[in-house]
Amino acid sequence: xxxxxxxxxxxxxxxxDEIVHMYQEVADNPRQEFHFYHGREAAERFGYAREWLDSxxxxxVASFAGVGNPHERSDLRPGETVLDLGSGAGLDAIIxxxxxxxxxxxxxxxxxxxxxxxxxxxxxxxxTPMECRKGRIEDIPVADSSVDVVISNGVINLSFRKRRxxxxxxxxLKPGGRLSITDIVSAKQLSQSIVNDPKLWAS
Amino acid sequence: MFALLEETGFTRVRSAVxxxxxxxxxxxxxxxxxxxxxxxxxxxxxPPTG
Numbered sequence: 164x165x166x167x168x169x170x171x172x173x174x175x176x177x178x179x180d181e182i183v184h185m186y187q188e189v190a191d192n193p194r195q196e197f198h199f200y201h202g203r204e205a206a207e208r209f210g211y212a213r214e215w216l217d218s219x220x221x222x223x224v225a226s227f228a229g230v231g232n233p234h235e236r237s238d239l240r241p242g243e244t245v246l247d248l249g250s251g252a253g254l255d256a257i258i259x260x261x262x263x264x265x266x267x268x269x270x271x272x273x274x275x276x277x278x279x280x281x282x283x284x285x286x287x288x289x290x291t292p293m294e295c296r297k298g299r300i301e302d303i304p305v306a307d308s309s310v311d312v313v314i315s316n317g318v319i320n321l322s323f324r325k326r327r328x329x330x331x332x333x334x335x336l337k338p339g340g341r342l343s344i345t346d347i348v349s350a351k352q353l354s355q356s357i358v359n360d361p362k363l364w365a366s
Numbered sequence: 367m368f369a370l371l372e373e374t375g376f377t378r379v380r381s382a383v384x385x386x387x388x389x390x391x392x393x394x395x396x397x398x399x400x401x402x403x404x405x406x407x408x409x410x411x412x413p414p415t416g
Contacts, residue, residue: 236380
């Protein structure tokens with residue numbers, strides 16, 4: 164591996180650790196303040212329906228750390244299979260599961276196995292089971308052409324390999340499948356000092 | 367991101383700014399504005415024969 168590739172791989176590993184740590188902190192200490200809005204306050208800011216938030220487990224709502232509302236344009240239908248990339252504590256997966264109903268299926272993927280445990284527990288508590296698989300969005304542990312819809316909320320911006328992530332999303336979608344995602348974008352190239360500081364990526 | 371979606375093979379790429387997004391901390395929000403950072407929602411389709 165070249166020096167540049169070694170550095171990239173090293174930064175990526177540190178970034179993944181920072182991401183896991185940051186979102187674990189949100190899940191474990193939802194009353195703490197972070198750089199970003201989170202919890203019910205954030206969800207309401209992004210137009211999540213009150214009935215969704217009132218009926219979802221408190222832990223799933225309190226740990227919400229998205230940047231928008233992917234459900235606004237997801238057009239989920241009963242019986243569909245949905246993949247939630249970066250499923251976290253499970254709020255978006257629970258909302259998706261309600262939309263696709265018992266004939267449908269929701270698969271979450273998260274880097275942090277303990278978040279998968281939380282998400283599945285929250286989903287079970289809400290009466291809308293989901294399956295969560297530990298994995299990276301750059302190597303999605305889902306079969307080719309197996310999902311109808313991919314949703315994600317503030318996750319792709321955390322990857323150094325966005326092209327790879329989109330290729331993976333394309334791979335797992337069935338022909339005719341669709342994605343509905345919300346994410347952070349920047350109009351300007353970030354400075355190298357920002358790119359090289361994983362703490363800034365994960366905050 | 368939009369160009370990447372199309373390069374990957376997605377079609378009907380649509381996007382819109384998330385109006386309510388901002389960072390909680392003022393210093394972070396100021397830095398974000400300096401780089402034109404915003405949240406967007408995007409939808410796209412995998413072609414039926416793709």
